[in-house]
Amino acid sequence: MADLSNLAQFMGDLDEEGVLGIIDKLVEEGAGANEGNEAIMELQKGMNTVGDLFEKGEYFVGDLIFAGEILTEAIEKCKPLIAGTTTEKLGVMVLGTVHGDLHDIGKNIFKNMVEIAGFEVHDIGIDQAPEAFVDKIKETGAGYVGMSGVLTLALDSMRETVDALKEAGLRDKLKVIIGGNCVTAEACKTIGADAWTTNAAEGVRICKGWAGK
Ligand code: B12
Known part of the structure; x- marks a missing residue:
């Protein structure tokens, strides 16, 4: 090798x-x-x-x-x-880089990998306000949300996004995973996400676990 x-x-x-x-x-x-x-x-x-x-x-x-x-x-x-050959659909996910953050290389890696695993991913892009996540979840009926960010300020945006999901009455119906170089276990708790990772492959394993795979 x-x-x-x-x-x-x-x-x-x-x-x-x-x-x-x-x-x-x-x-x-x-x-x-x-x-x-x-x-x-x-x-x-x-x-x-x-x-x-x-x-x-x-x-x-x-x-x-x-x-x-x-x-x-x-x-x-x-x-x-x-790349894999999965045809089984495991769930629908809304994915985006949160407000104030323009970094998307890590998000795109995770997107590719989680799509290959069988999730239908709606990527809303970079610098996305909480409302954009809420609107896309309502539109697609997604059961999973992935938030990406590498700037320290992204952690605040992630918390605001989870708050917006709560206000919209969506939080309890969703699994929320956060990723990017700045996320930690402590941040995950403060933000109110269900899981965190700095490794796309691990993120895929977590999501597959939620989908019972
Ligand atoms: C490349 C880069 C840029 C590029 C981004 C290009 C792009 N299209 O993304 C450009 C040049 C645009 C850029 C701009 C800036 N950057 Co920059 N950038 C970086 C750098 C070097 C690498 C980021 C990266 O791509 N890493 C590689 C990827 C693969 O790693 P990752 O994102 O963590 O993703 C992995 C996992 O975390 C996970 N993952 C990621 N997202 C998700 C989501 C989910 C749901 C899951 C499950 C998993 C997952 O999967 C990936 C694969 O395993 C970092 C340094 C660093 N250590 O991060 C600085 C860094 C993030 N940048 C920094 C700064 C300061 C800036 C600027 C302010 C610079 C400036 N003065 O203009 C601007 C900010 C613009 C903005 N508002 O966002 C600082 C942030 C400081 C801070 N604490 O906030 C850093 C940390 C550099 C530093 N040490 O100072 N940057």
Whole structure:
């Protein structure tokens, strides 16, 4: 199997050739879902390094953008690895990045994976106000809600969204999962979500569990 040990380092160094070289090798070898998920977690580690270097003033916004581009390309290539053939429908989910937050790479990874698992996903996009979640849930009759965010302020937006679900009388009929680099067990409790994760594959396992699978 392709050696993934340098993947996080290459991602952190914004070494596009290095990252895509490893991913191409993985695809050529016909790697499976486990390796695909492992590669995504290594890329995520590398993105944390990018974030740390940005905070230290060594990387700039342009570097964040470039990192996002490399990651998106790598994830596109990984898609066939994690693709399945599920035809069974497990449930309907409304998914979005919460108000004030424009980050969507992690959300898109989770979207792909949870769709492959059998959920019908209505992705409402980025920077979505609580009302947008409420409206889409009413429109689709969704039983699951996924909220994504990586900015610290996203935690407030997630709490406001859960409050809006309560006000609309929807909360008790829904399973709510939050994800993104900023979420924690403590935040999950404060927000009033049912589950949290910083790992898309784990998020899929949780949702499948709720659907009895
Ligand atoms: C790439 C990036 C950007 C790109 C985003 C491109 C895009 N289309 O998303 C751009 C350049 C646009 C950007 C902009 C900004 N960014 Co930025 N960005 C990042 C960076 C480096 C990586 C984020 C990322 O994609 N990670 C990789 C993905 C795969 O990880 P993930 O999102 O956690 O997702 C995984 C899981 O969490 C999970 N998941 C995600 N969502 C969901 C949802 C559900 C339901 C489930 C189950 C699972 C799940 O699945 C994924 C796969 O496992 C982070 C650093 C970091 N450590 O996060 C900073 C970071 C988030 N950014 C930061 C900042 C400050 C900004 C800007 C304010 C910069 C500026 N001055 O303009 C703006 C903010 C714009 C806004 N209002 O949102 C800070 C946030 C600080 C804070 N505490 O709030 C960070 C932490 C960098 C830092 N250390 O300073 N950024």
